Amino acid sequence: MINRFNGKKWIGLVLCTIVIAVLAAGCGSNSNNNAGSDNKAANSEQPASNETRVVKHAMGETEIKGTPKRVVVLTNEGTEAVLALGVKPVGAVKSFTGNPWYDHIAADMEGVEVVGEEGQPNLELIAGLQPDLILANKMRHEEIYEQLSAIAPTVEAETLRGAWKDNFKLYAEALGQTEEGNALIADFDARIEDFKAQAGDKLKETVSFVRFMGGKTRVYHTDTFSGVIAGQLGLARNEMTLNAKEQFADEITKERLPEADADRIFYFTYDTGDGKGSAQEQEWTNDPIWKGLSAVKAGHAYRVDDAIWNTAGGIKAANLMLDQLAENYGIKLTK
Numbered sequence: 034m035i036n037r038f039n040g041k042k043w044i045g046l047v048l049c050t051i052v053i054a055v056l057a058a059g060c061g062s063n064s065n066n067n068a069g070s071d072n073k074a075a076n077s078e079q080p081a082s083n084e085t086r087v088v089k090h091a092m093g094e095t096e097i098k099g100t101p102k103r104v105v106v107l108t109n110e111g112t113e114a115v116l117a118l119g120v121k122p123v124g125a126v127k128s129f130t131g132n133p134w135y136d137h138i139a140a141d142m143e144g145v146e147v148v149g150e151e152g153q154p155n156l157e158l159i160a161g162l163q164p165d166l167i168l169a170n171k172m173r174h175e176e177i178y179e180q181l182s183a184i185a186p187t188v189e190a191e192t193l194r195g196a197w198k199d200n201f202k203l204y205a206e207a208l209g210q211t212e213e214g215n216a217l218i219a220d221f222d223a224r225i226e227d228f229k230a231q232a233g234d235k236l237k238e239t240v241s242f243v244r245f246m247g248g249k250t251r252v253y254h255t256d257t258f259s260g261v262i263a264g265q266l267g268l269a270r271n272e273m274t275l276n277a278k279e280q281f282a283d284e285i286t287k288e289r290l291p292e293a294d295a296d297r298i299f300y301f302t303y304d305t306g307d308g309k310g311s312a313q314e315q316e317w318t319n320d321p322i323w324k325g326l327s328a329v330k331a332g333h334a335y336r337v338d339d340a341i342w343n344t345a346g347g348i349k350a351a352n353l354m355l356d357q358l359a360e361n362y363g364i365k366l367t368k
Contacts, residue, residue: 059334090208091171091191092178096144098186100209101166105185107154109135110197111168113347114204116141124148125164127343130305135340137353160184193346195261201348224355224366227264231364232266238296239271241328244282244343245302247309251282252293252319258346259299262354271295290322293316294324297361298328301339335361 084096101177105124106112112125116138116255124146129135134142146162149155151173158179159167167187174181176187181187188199193199197220205214206339229236240263242253254274255264263270273283273292299362300318304310359366 050266052098054318066348077347086209088188088203089179090188090203092187092189092206093174095182095186095188095207096346097166097188097207097209099165101164101186101207103164103169103292104166104208105148105159105162105164106175106309107148107167107169108151108190108193108200109345110193110200110347110350111170111190113138113345113349114201114280115168117217117348118205118208118210120208121145123164124159126151128340130340130344137338137341137345144367156180156184166182166207169198195256195258197258197261197346197348197351213337217359219353220368221326221355222265224352224368227368228355228359228362228364229267230284232316232362233367235362236267237269240297240299241271241293241295242342243293243300244300245300245310245314245317245337247304247313249284250287251284253343254280255280257282257343258350259354260341262351269296285360286321287320288315289319290326291312294326296331296333297330299333299342299361301336301337301342302336303339303344311357 034116044292069245083099085096088095088097101120102121104115104122106115107126107130112128121141124147125148127147127150128135128138129151131139134145146158148158148162152224154169154174154177156177158176164185167181167185169178169187170191170193171178171189171191172192172194178189179188185216188203190196190203193200199216202211202214205211205217214350235253239344241258242257242263244251244253252273256258260274269327270292283289283292300314302310305314323329326334335357337357338353341350341357358364
């Protein structure tokens, strides 16, 4: 049954009641909508079609009537998806880094309402925006699915780890833009093939992805955003990655840095503004062990953008990561 309430605890009922009350109160006023002039204008628009579609997703099935105009997005990668499809959301969760958005999407997000963090969206703010579609993720939002569905039709992708293409296609379907979504994926895949054709034997050179964070350093494996893209490109991975079991990354000490060595090292730093991630990077990259790595000595250690290579996790970041790879490999992509 579509969006059927499943009998959650009474606290869920109370929260639903509060959310619905806020939504009802907002129907007569735009005072809660700070999402900019474009989004305010969208508030008065009717769906382009009355056709009802049923979208299957991680939490079941959801009916979506017409073409959604007021979309709220609760994941970073979902925000990139709707922007790539030409939809400016009325609300979205804050970027993991940035104030409040990643640099590569900030211009497109001017006036969009921040509705909390990806791991803790604000239901009251979401309801006040009067959305006609909410895009979320089971990995983050399974427990609040019923509350979200009480506000607007809600579609949740299954996971975030390495699944950006599948998620993108689901979001495109929910927006009524399946063909447009497939075309954008086809364009990305064509760029991948262009890279592979030009790279030739360079694809056989091993690569390693190192991430500096506050107080810890990780080597990322294949089941990650950058790892999946590297896999599609056919880039050879170093032995540490090939020996990976269940974990998505190895958290290492400085003494284990030689295990992270490869023909090419790409490293990125997650810093929330407190300087801890940057301090970790500076400490490690100035250490003799790092400087002794073969990739570093050969000038093949590249500092890249954490948001693009890991944190944002969407189609825009995927294309930007491919651009940066092409630059580092001396490749000129045709599109």
